[in-house]
Amino acid sequence: MQKNLDTPEKAILVYPVVGKALFGDWQADFDELKELVRSADLDLVDEEVVFLKEVNSKTLIGKGKLEELRGRADALGVDLAVLGVNASPSKERNLEEALGVPVVDRTQLILGIFAKRARSKEGKVQVELAQLRDLLPRLSGKGGQLSRLGGGIGTRGPGEKKLEVDRRRIGTRIHVLKQDLKQVERHRRLQRGSGRREAFPMLALIGYTNAGKSSLFNMLTHAHVVAEDKLFATLDPTVRRVRLPSAQEALLVDTVGIIRDMPENLLQAFRATFEDFEQADAYIHVVDVSQPNYRAKIEEVNDVLRKLELLGKPVLYALNKSDLIQPEKLRLEEDLKKQAVVISTKTSDGIPKLIESVEGLLEALTKLPAPKGGAVGS
Ligand SMILES: Nc1nc2c(ncn2[C@@H]2O[C@H](COP(=O)(O)OP(=O)(O)OP(=O)(O)O)[C@@H](O)[C@H]2O)c(=O)[nH]1
Ligand SMILES: [Mg+2]
Known part of the structure; x- marks a missing residue:
């Protein structure tokens, strides 16, 4: 699924609070999440804290709630769902199917903010490296589709050519980036x-x-x-x-x-x-x-x-x-x-x-x- 965060996009924030945390202090966490969403320049149009007694092994959140959220997302024309926690690649995929929109988890959100903020060559290389490493385990089952690389949390607008990159090419890219990084680091040390x-x-x-x-x-x-x-x-x-x-x-x-x-x-x-x-x-x-x-x-x-x-x-x-x-x-x-x-x-x-x-x-x-x-x- 395409994930595009280059222009302000409509996002729904879904924050599952599980088990013990039910009684804990989730509010501060939730506030911070909203700050993260805002810092990613997303347009937060809807939000939901989902209290769960237990985690659904496939979709994290139960079917009924997901259907409700999908309905809301549809009605609001949401482009993207932000999941306030980290999710395994398979859960993320299942959630995307259930919600009908791309899903980014907390790590991807933070990586995306970093991608938007990085200015120096070093920063950019570091972020891309981190994004690729995050992406690699998520590739299987996505048909090798590489849809969330580049400047943003998702990137690649519609019409833009879809990147079809397999693991090997990512591996090669990671290798190149590591070399680049070594070089800029060396340069920086000399400068300092x-x-x-x-x-x-x-x-x-x-x-x-x-x-x-x-x-x-x-x-x-x-x-x-x-x-x-x-x-x-x-x-x-x-x-x-x-x-x-x-x-x-x-x-x-x-x-x-x-x-x-x-x-x-x-x-x-x-x-x-x-x-x-x-x-x-x-x-x-x-x-x-x-x-x-x-x-x-x-x-x-x-x-x-x-x-x-x-x-x-x-x-x-x-x-x-x-x-x-x-x-x-x-x-x-x-x-x-x-x-x-x-x-x-x-x-x-x-x-x-x-x-x-x-x-x-x-x-x-x-x-x-x-x-x-x-x-x-x-
Ligand atoms: N009210 C108030 N706001 C402050 C004060 N110091 C900083 N701020 C505000 O807090 C926000 C964050 O300040 P920054 O200096 O960017 O914080 P930072 O720690 O460098 O943040 P990052 O680089 O994002 O990690 C800005 O909007 C500041 O204007 C203060 O003493 N009082
Ligand atoms: Mg600062």
Whole structure:
């Protein structure tokens, strides 16, 4: 089935909540899903949270509900159904048949957003690689139809020539992309150069997507990096040199955001991007503290760091968007209190204090033994 996300398309969001989760907090997840759909530039015309006692082994969702959804999708002229969870290739196929429209799962949705946002050659290659790896297991039974490659979450409008690519050709493409990636990575390393790297400590702004990393980066560097109320506004890392009031200098790097259940294929493909995490001497972990589940989001980010074996560097928490809450009501756990500054990049509240803390952090870093020599330039 054709999946086209190049132009704003009408989408229905179907979010199955299964078993135990029935009683859990699905609302925050559902809100995030809607943000993802919006960030993918889809036109969300209908949505349904489907509570399931158990999963239907063929279609995930029961027949009656699917028929109802199909009727709604038909009536609204929906182009695409977004499934709020990940589905096996066969379930996805069965759902497409039952609903009569193409279905993208959560991973494909995220990959699609990345595809739309990637600007650099490296980013584009990384995303295509991740999309192909995601597609490969879904090919069997699709008659080898390759319908969801390219710029978007589905891509290929009607009339455009349908790509008929078999596994072998995908394999070849993956091979080519990997070579390309190696080359751009090599180039990037040369560009970044080790000289510059050694001269200044490097601080990486990390955090959950939409936390305000780019906004803080802009504030601290007076750069104009895209800061948008969209998930994954930043894909290509940006580095700037900053000079602090104390005359200390550092490299500040803005990084790609993290999301819950980051698709494994993406983590793999973006390893080079996450190299910025690796290169960093310390992190400024930006948190949207106006979100009730901010603590869980901190843990999600730390989980990714753990997966990449990059946990354990000095970290300063920048608890952002304090203008949206009553900061005095904020109850920070002890572990966070010691290393956190409450800020707002909107009102500049707390920024002087943050800068002071960054200076303290840099001071402490210079006293630490040099970080292990690394990938850069070696
Ligand atoms: N109210 C309020 N909004 C903020 C604040 N800081 C950032 N924002 C908004 O939050 C949204 C996301 O900000 P970004 O700086 O793009 O966030 P990011 O962490 O770089 O996001 P990704 O690159 O998508 O991971 C934008 O609409 C900002 O204007 C703040 O202190 N208060
Ligand atoms: Mg950003």
